Amino acid sequence: MITPSGEPPALAPMLAGSTGLPEKTTGWVFEPKWDGVRAIARVWDGQVALASRLGNDVTAGYPELARLGVGLEGRAVVFDGEIVAFDDRGRPSFERLQQRMHVRHPSPSLMARAPVLYVVFDLLWLDGQQLTGEAFTERRRRLEALHPKGPSWQISQLLPEPPDDELLVACNQVGLEGFVGKLAAAPYSVGKRSKSWTKVKCVRQREFVVGGWSEGSGGRTGRIGSLAVGWVDPDVPAPPGHPLALRYAGQVGSGLNTFLLNHLGSTFEDLASSTSPFVPPPPVPRLHFVQPSLVVEIMFNEVTRAGVLRQPSIKGLRDDVEPANVGWTEELAGA
Secondary structure, eight states: HHHHOSSSSOOOOEEEEEEEOOOOOEEEEEEOOOOSEEEEEEEEETTTEEEEEOOOOOOGOOOGTTTGGGGGGTTEEEEEEEEEEEOOSSOOOOHHHHHHOOOOOOOOHHHHOOEEEEEEEEEEETEEETTTTSSSHHHHHHHHHHOOOOTTTEEEOOSSSSOHHHHHHHHHTTTTTTTEETTOOOOOOOTTTEEEEEEESSSSEEEEEEEEEBBGGGBBBSEEEEEEEEETTTOOOOOTTTTOOOSEEEEEOOTTTTHHHHOOOHHHHHHEEOOBBBBBBOOOOOOOOEEEEOEEEEEEEETTTOOOOOOOOOEEOOOOOOOOOOOOOGGGGOO
16 A cells, blocks of 8 residues: 555646647547536545535535545545536436536435446546646556546546547437547646647537526516526626626527526526626517626537527536636637
């Protein structure tokens, strides 16, 4: 047994800085992009601490990961990975994960109804040595040598070759969001975006900021029918009374389940605003404006020339993403 070298440091996650397959894939490795929530795990001396992408302590929300260090024979580590839940067909389900994301100290019944798996894809620190300056291939070699496999955690598998069109279609059918490409020789850029990581998506999906809502009809009369969403433009002055300026990206009602409707109904009461956070204000009648404080994950088909989402569907809330960081990306380029 190797004696742990004290408490590991708290490290911020590295983020992908580009999208799509590289022009030349030589020197790149690819793995599944898990549709869950990012978590940095620190394990030492029988203790486990989990931090979200924003650095918030989420350890109490996932008790099944408390024994993560049992199989490491006393090693002290910092892992990077994704907390994932699965549907009844074994496909990654962000919707099911929503049942766990906002709960601290979940009941045994909730844990049984929505179990999670921690998928480890990087090793950042080991027994007193920080590995972020090492190449990905070296970090991966050391990760595999640890064999961190258990009832609620495992290593993410690498693809034998870059994903082709057929695989991108297949990944959508099995519920994967896409793949992540990593430059094999690149170090880990702590807390930064880097083009040595790229997201290759089989569906178009990303975060948007909620700036308002419209009432529904029928069974939703008087209640939330759809959300008005947008992305942050840092080059535009924020409208009076708002911390951010949003560019309108459309309205989305599909995916608004009972959990979201109940949560948003009470939250919007506190965030209500008499002025629009959108610049310019969207051409939508009877829109109720709110402070741009909530982030939602949305899957969509394409973007029109006017910058509006087509066939959008809400996948859930993202309390691990700051609204100010939800800006324009290539995915929002109109057709």
